[in-house]
Structure formats: C-alpha cells, structure tokens
Amino acid sequence: MLKIAGLNSGYGRVGVLNAVDLEVDEREIVVILGPNGAGKTTLLNSISGVARATAGSIEFDGKDITGARPEQVVRMGLAHCPEGRQIFQRLTIEENLVAAHIGRGGRSFETLRNEVFELFPILKERRNGMASRMSGGQQQMLAIGRALMAEPKLLMLDEPSLGLAPKIIQQIFHIILDLSKSGISILLVEQNVQLALECGDYAYLLNTGRVRVHGPAQELAEHSAISEHYLGGAIEETIHV
Numbered sequence: 001m002l003k004i005a006g007l008n009s010g011y012g013r014v015g016v017l018n019a020v021d022l023e024v025d026e027r028e029i030v031v032i033l034g035p036n037g038a039g040k041t042t043l044l045n046s047i048s049g050v051a052r053a054t055a056g057s058i059e060f061d062g063k064d065i066t067g068a069r070p071e072q073v074v075r076m077g078l079a080h081c082p083e084g085r086q087i088f089q090r091l092t093i094e095e096n097l098v099a100a101h102i103g104r105g106g107r108s109f110e111t112l113r114n115e116v117f118e119l120f121p122i123l124k125e126r127r128n129g130m131a132s133r134m135s136g137g138q139q140q141m142l143a144i145g146r147a148l149m150a151e152p153k154l155l156m157l158d159e160p161s162l163g164l165a166p167k168i169i170q171q172i173f174h175i176i177l178d179l180s181k182s183g184i185s186i187l188l189v190e191q192n193v194q195l196a197l198e199c200g201d202y203a204y205l206l207n208t209g210r211v212r213v214h215g216p217a218q219e220l221a222e223h224s225a226i227s228e229h230y231l232g233g234a235i236e237e238t239i240h241v
C-alpha cells in the first residue's frame with residue numbers, strides 16, 4: 001500500500017529525515033514511535049506532501065507520489081489527520097465535515113457523514129454546535145471524521161491520544177482497530193508506546209531522523225532494549241527485531 005525507500009526530507013534547507021525506509025501493507029496498522037523531535041511528524045508531512053522529499057521515493061497504491069502536492073495525495077486516497085487536530089474551530093461539526101468532503105470515491109456527503117456519525121454518535125448529537133466548544137476528545141473524533149470523509153485507503157494519524165483522558169483514548173483506539181478491520185490501512189504516530197504496540201501490527205522507532213529499530217509490534221513490545229533506546233540513548237545501528 002505504501003512503500004518509502006531512502007527518504008531524505010525536511011523544511012527548506014533544514015534536513016530532518018535521513019535514509020528512511022518504511023512499508024505499510026493493506027489492512028495493516030503500522031506504528032511510528034520516537035522521542036520528541038525524532039522526525040515522526042515530518043515523516044507524515046513528507047508522505048502527504050507538506051514537507052519536501054530531497055532524496056528517495058514514496059510509492060502509494062502502486063503510484064509514485066514523491067513530490068506530489070497535498071491535494072493530489074488526498075485525492076489518491078491517503079488522508080492525514082494532523083497533530084493538533086487542525087479542525088475549523090469557527091465552523092460547526094457538520095460544516096467541518098462538509099468542508100472535508102472531496103467526492104473522491106463518488107459516495108454522497110450524506111452517506112459518508114452518516115458513517116462518521118455511526119462511529120462517533122456524539123458528533124451527531126452535537127452536529128450543529130461550534131467545533132470550538134467541543135472537548136479535546138470530541139475534537140479528535142471530528143478530526144478523524146474529517147479524514148474519513150476523503151474515503152481513504154490509508155489513514156495517517158498523528159498522536160491521536162495527545163492530551164486526552166484514558167477512557168477517551170481507549171475509545172479512539174477501538175475506533176482505529178475497527179477502521180483497520182474495515183479495510184483501511186493505518187499509519188499511526190503515537191507517544192503512548194504501550195497502547196500503540198498493543199494495537200499495531202508492525203512498528204518503527206525513529207530517532208534523530210533515522211529508523212533505529214523496526215519489527216513486528218508484539219516483538220518490539222517484548223524487546224527489553226526498546227525502552228532503554230526509546231528513552232534517549234542514540235542507536236547507531238539499525239536493529240531489525
């Protein structure tokens with residue numbers, strides 16, 4: 001579904017990612033872990049066309065999307081639910097969903113909106129309320145709902161648990177698992193390492209712009225060295241668990 005090879009990327013002259021290789025298969029949940037500043041958001045931004053690749057390639061659904069613009073990438077079925085949610089605060093919930101409907105897969109706004117409302121009944125209840133008046137958890141649900149309006153084959157989620165209460169985090173992770181079962185591939189950046197590894201199939205650990213460790217999520221969870229490395233020790237060699 002997604003194949004990244006030898007990716008270097010950054011912002012202007014600032015290089016952030018270095019020789020990153022990563023793959024996501026169909027229906028797979030792939031987790032990206034790493035300390036602050038490791039380059040996790042930059043990796044998602046590079047895939048969705050927000051940050052520029054300076055070397056390497058990004059292939060999605062059999063097509064080369066290296067250097068494609070964000071609107072082209074989303075039209076191909078790759079949706080990005082960004083860090084900080086970035087919903088339209090001064091629009092209602094329903095208006096946020098209208099703005100996110102790009103007609104990619106040909107299904108009507110009403111059909112897609114109703115699917116989002118089924119996943120997140122609270123959004124239906126508050127559909128005419130201002131987004132700015134919703135709790136953090138509800139705003140995260142709206143952010144995911146907006147991404148789903150693009151009928152994605154692959155959904156990228158950047159720290160969906162950030163700042164949320166444990167009960168809401170559980171709810172969001174159940175939805176992520178359901179979305180994966182419904183056939184959507186997931187690329188998940190997450191600080192909540194334990195939960196992410198429980199729900200993921202495969203995981204990559206980034207540090208200082210490089211993939212330092214990768215392997216099946218369960219094996220990474222059991223790897224005693226991971227927490228040590230994760231907590232900041234620089235890893236010089238790539239470890240394949």
Ligand SMILES: Nc1ncnc2c1ncn2[C@@H]1O[C@H](COP(=O)(O)OP(=O)(O)OP(=O)(O)O)[C@@H](O)[C@H]1O
Pocket residue numbers: 011014016034035036037038039040041042043
């Ligand atoms: N717009 C930008 N312009 C220049 N440098 C940036 C920009 N955004 C991020 N960076 C730098 O790129 C590096 C990686 O940042 P990135 O946000 O990708 O890390 P991250 O792993 O997502 O961290 P966090 O968990 O803190 O979000 C950092 O050194 C950061 O300062």
